[in-house]
Amino acid sequence: MKSDPSKKIIIIGATSGIGKALAELYVQKGNYVGITGRRFNLLQSLRQQYPEQILTECFDVRGDQNIHHLNSLIEQLGGLDLLIYNAGYGEVSKTLNWEIEKATYETNVRGFIEIINYSFNYFVQQGNGHIAATSSIAAIRGNSWAPAYSASKSFMSNYMEGLYMKAKRMRLPIYVTDIQPGFVKTKLAKGNPQFWIAQTDKAVMQIAKAIEKKKWRVYITKRWWLIAQVMKLAPGWLYHKFG
Numbered sequence: 001m002k003s004d005p006s007k008k009i010i011i012i013g014a015t016s017g018i019g020k021a022l023a024e025l026y027v028q029k030g031n032y033v034g035i036t037g038r039r040f041n042l043l044q045s046l047r048q049q050y051p052e053q054i055l056t057e058c059f060d061v062r063g064d065q066n067i068h069h070l071n072s073l074i075e076q077l078g079g080l081d082l083l084i085y086n087a088g089y090g091e092v093s094k095t096l097n098w099e100i101e102k103a104t105y106e107t108n109v110r111g112f113i114e115i116i117n118y119s120f121n122y123f124v125q126q127g128n129g130h131i132a133a134t135s136s137i138a139a140i141r142g143n144s145w146a147p148a149y150s151a152s153k154s155f156m157s158n159y160m161e162g163l164y165m166k167a168k169r170m171r172l173p174i175y176v177t178d179i180q181p182g183f184v185k186t187k188l189a190k191g192n193p194q195f196w197i198a199q200t201d202k203a204v205m206q207i208a209k210a211i212e213k214k215k216w217r218v219y220i221t222k223r224w225w226l227i228a229q230v231m232k233l234a235p236g237w238l239y240h241k242f243g
């Protein structure tokens with residue numbers, strides 16, 4: 001008898017942009033997808049489109065009920081194979097506004113580590129699984145326009161690399177994928193000029209492919225690999241003129 005190829009997937013932050021497009025792609029591939037976000041009506045409208053395959057949980061990752069909501073979604077799905085932490089906040093912080101820095105930290109660092117930590121340990125107990133997170137090319141170096149954003153994305157990518165190595169050492173089939181997009185055409189994309197900006201559909205196709213291939217890190221779109229290498233190699237005196 002053939003085994004069921006469909007997967008149970010949770011996408012944290014799937015009401016719009018990359019997360020919503022990824023949810024739709026995974027549903028079209030025949031999977032069951034649990035989606036989250038704060039905007040209840042957007043969660044419901046996606047569920048109404050795919051009532052057999054989409055499950056929802058409405059919550060703010062900055063709150064103190066993350067694990068409760070995550071467990072509720074796992075229960076609704078009847079298990080979990082892949083968790084993608086995609087919720088993200090980023091705003092230009094011209095005057096180093098504390099509200100911006102705080103919201104960035106709470107969404108991209110605290111919410112992220114709580115949910116990813118729980119999911120990794122869930123998969124250790126289960127004996128298999130896959131976690132992925134949408135970080136950013138901004139993870140590579142500091143940035144004067146949005147310092148909390150680039151620092152938070154560094155935290156994410158660094159943590160994901162650590163978990164990737166941890167899973168390898170444990171010799172368990174637990175996979176970790178760190179996603180570093182450049183610019184993707186969503187409402188979050190900020191900064192001027194925006195070059196090499198990718199359509200959301202193209203970006204999510206490449207994200208899903210990297211996850212399928214169990215890559216530990218992927219640049220979206222692929223050509224952002226080049227920018228990543230330049231950013232890593234640029235000496236401080238040069239980088240600090242632009243960053």
Ligand SMILES: NC(=O)c1ccc[n+]([C@@H]2O[C@H](COP(=O)([O-])OP(=O)(O)OC[C@H]3O[C@@H](n4cnc5c(N)ncnc54)[C@H](OP(=O)(O)O)[C@@H]3O)[C@@H](O)[C@H]2O)c1
Nearest residue numbers: 013014015017018037038039060061087088183184186188
């Ligand atoms: N677009 C780009 O150019 C780009 C580049 C590099 C990295 N990224 C990363 O890609 C990810 C997705 O961003 P996007 O471009 O698709 O933007 P988006 O359309 O604004 O999507 C962000 C998602 O995160 C959710 N979210 C944000 N804050 C949340 C909170 N406090 N609690 C729960 N959910 C929250 C939003 O849902 P609700 O508003 O409904 O809560 C939404 O579903 C982010 O992590 C972003 O940093 C984007």
